[in-house]
Amino acid sequence: MNIDFVSEMARLSKLDSSIRMELLATIKEIQNNPRDIVLKEVLIHLNQELKEINDSQKEHWYAYKKMIEEKSANY
Numbered sequence: 001m002n003i004d005f006v007s008e009m010a011r012l013s014k015l016d017s018s019i020r021m022e023l024l025a026t027i028k029e030i031q032n033n034p035r036d037i038v039l040k041e042v043l044i045h046l047n048q049e050l051k052e053i054n055d056s057q058k059e060h061w062y063a064y065k066k067m068i069e070e071k072s073a074n075y
């Protein structure tokens with residue numbers, strides 16, 4: 001079970017990193033084309049995805065922490 005949490009947290013971290021890189025690239029494109037509505041929509045979408053990933057990471061972290069605390073209490 002610990003491995004599942006750790007692997008999922010690692011997967012979410014990689015996903016977070018790739019979305020942040022996409023965000024930076026999109027921001028640079030917006031700086032070159034500030035009136036491009038599609039780019040602004042992409043930026044909004046990427047920000048929403050990043051928020052969802054961060055929320056999921058927090059949930060996994062707290063669940064993992066709780067599981068570790070319960071195991072420590074049982075020893």
